[in-house]
Each structure stands twice: as C-alpha cells, then as structure tokens.
Amino acid sequence: WPVPPPSPSLLSPPGALAGTAGMDAEQKTVFAFVIFLLVFLVMLMVRCFRILLDPYSRMPASSWTDHKEGLERGQFDYALV
Secondary structure, eight states, X not given: OOOOOOXXXXXXXXXXXXXXXXXXXXXXXXXXXXXXXXXXXXXXXHXXXXXXXXXXXXXXXXXXXXXXXXXXXXXXXXXXX
16 A cells, blocks of 8 residues: 655644744744854854965064064064063
8 A cells, every 4th residue: 555655744843833933932032042153153154264265364464573672583582471
C-alpha cells in the first residue's frame, strides 16, 4: 500500500506553524535579543573581513617613529610608557 506523506503538523512541534503569534512576552524578548545578537555578529564579521581584505586602509599615514619627543631613533628608555 502506498503510504501518504506525513502532514507538517506531525513533523513540527506544537506552535511552530503559528510563528510568533503564540509566543508569550518572555519568548518574544528572547527572540528579539537573539535577532539583535545575530545582527551584531554579522556586523562584526563584515568589519573583520573588510580589515582582512585591506588592512592598511585604517592605519594613519604617520608612524610612531615620527613622534620621538626628543629621543633619538633606537633609544627607548621606557618612552612608550
């Protein structure tokens, strides 16, 4: 005998077909927080990939050796403290 395919209500947990309509306030808060975290993660990933693709675009034109403040080059003596 041919077996009919199972209906979607048998495969999914109860309340899954209703979407966000059956959620209480706590579940909606957690859902919004998770969405916020995912958006934040995507923003960080985009920023990291942009830095990896062009790492020198964010650096200033001058280097730390331009601002010696009286010290000669190669003479550190805790100048970076």
